[in-house]
Amino acid sequence: MESASCSGQELLTWRRQQLLRGGRAVDLDWLLAMEANLSWAELQRLRILPESIAPLASTLQDLEKLWAVHLQDHVPLQHLVGRCPWRDLDLRISPAALIPRQETELLIDFALDCLQDPSATGWASAGRWADLGTGSGALAVALARALPGWDGHAVDLSAAALELARINLNALTTSLRWQLHQGSWWDPLECWWGQFDLVVANPPYIPTQVVDELDPLVRDHEPRQALCGGEDGLDCCRAILGLAPQALSPGGWLLLEHHHDQSDQVLGLMSSAGLVSSRARSDLSGVRRFAIARRHL
Ligand SMILES: C[S@@+](CC[C@H](N)C(=O)[O-])C[C@H]1O[C@@H](n2cnc3c(N)ncnc32)[C@H](O)[C@@H]1O
Numbered sequence: 001m002e003s004a005s006c007s008g009q010e011l012l013t014w015r016r017q018q019l020l021r022g023g024r025a026v027d028l029d030w031l032l033a034m035e036a037n038l039s040w041a042e043l044q045r046l047r048i049l050p051e052s053i054a055p056l057a058s059t060l061q062d063l064e065k066l067w068a069v070h071l072q073d074h075v076p077l078q079h080l081v082g083r084c085p086w087r088d089l090d091l092r093i094s095p096a097a098l099i100p101r102q103e104t105e106l107l108i109d110f111a112l113d114c115l116q117d118p119s120a121t122g123w124a125s126a127g128r129w130a131d132l133g134t135g136s137g138a139l140a141v142a143l144a145r146a147l148p149g150w151d152g153h154a155v156d157l158s159a160a161a162l163e164l165a166r167i168n169l170n171a172l173t174t175s176l177r178w179q180l181h182q183g184s185w186w187d188p189l190e191c192w193w194g195q196f197d198l199v200v201a202n203p204p205y206i207p208t209q210v211v212d213e214l215d216p217l218v219r220d221h222e223p224r225q226a227l228c229g230g231e232d233g234l235d236c237c238r239a240i241l242g243l244a245p246q247a248l249s250p251g252g253w254l255l256l257e258h259h260h261d262q263s264d265q266v267l268g269l270m271s272s273a274g275l276v277s278s279r280a281r282s283d284l285s286g287v288r289r290f291a292i293a294r295r296h297l
Pocket of ligand 1: 097098099100101104132133134135136137138139155156157158161183184185202203204205225226227236
């Protein structure tokens with residue numbers, strides 16, 4: 001069998017050659033970390049000690065093939081390696097679902113913050129959460145791990161996305177208290193309406209016209225159903241908010257991720273729906289990308 005490891009010098013030369021073909025250094029180093037198990041720290045060590053061995057879990061030839069497909073066909077690296085780190089998780093990824101984004105990690109922190117509210121209802125031991133539009137199951141996995149005594153529900157319209165979510169939930173949680181439901185937003189959860197204490201959703205929110213102008217990496221490889229939010233991008237937010245006052249428990253929280261310029265509109269929709277305590281939250285760049293509100297107590 002071909003040995004994967006090589007000298008540091010060989011690796012550094014190879015890396016320079018790949019970058020001359022195109023692409024970003026940060027992405028190539030991500031590929032080295034995810035596919036060849038070569039950490040950023042190890043790469044720095046090899047720069048100082050190029051004569052030492054570069055411990056690679058994958059051959060340079062195989063890495064080169066993946067890099068070429070990424071450059072030529074604009075295939076996301078996450079699809080090529082089938083995995084994606086997200087929060088403290090190593091998620092399985094496929095073209096069936098959106099690649100979970102870094103900013104969405106914050107939705108979990110904001111959700112757990114809501115439960116620290118002094119008027120939150122008995123959350124420490126038990127409750128019911130839902131993840132509407134679960135995709136890969138990233139948010140559902142994080143909630144199931146953070147709230148092991150709660151019952152959880154992950155919903156998606158796409159059967160293929162739900163299959164991926166099932167793989168991630170099975171692999172990354174020990175809880176057996178989650179269920180998957182195929183259907184539209186609250187519809188498959190009707191028998192629990194009025195009982196949801198915490199609901200998160202990162203719905204498709206990109207206006208149709210903008211979807212067509214996205215980078216081919218996104219537009220041609222991520223499910224359109226995960227991206228397109230209708231003419232103004234807010235169709236899914238409206239659908240979710242329309243039934244939220246019935247579906248949430250008294251005092252129950254709803255957290256939505258939205259597009260960079262939709263904060264005022266989503267907060268307005270929350271108030272029109274009759275939810276209270278609405279507030280915006282920002283991503284790590286300071287952009288208001290999240291809206292939070294609750295059903296009155
Ligand atoms: C932006 S992706 C979010 C995926 C995942 N929650 C995340 O944050 O990475 C939106 C998801 O909503 C799903 N979706 C679209 N329309 C839906 C609907 N009417 N009901 C339920 N899910 C829907 C899509 O299939 C997709 O998985």
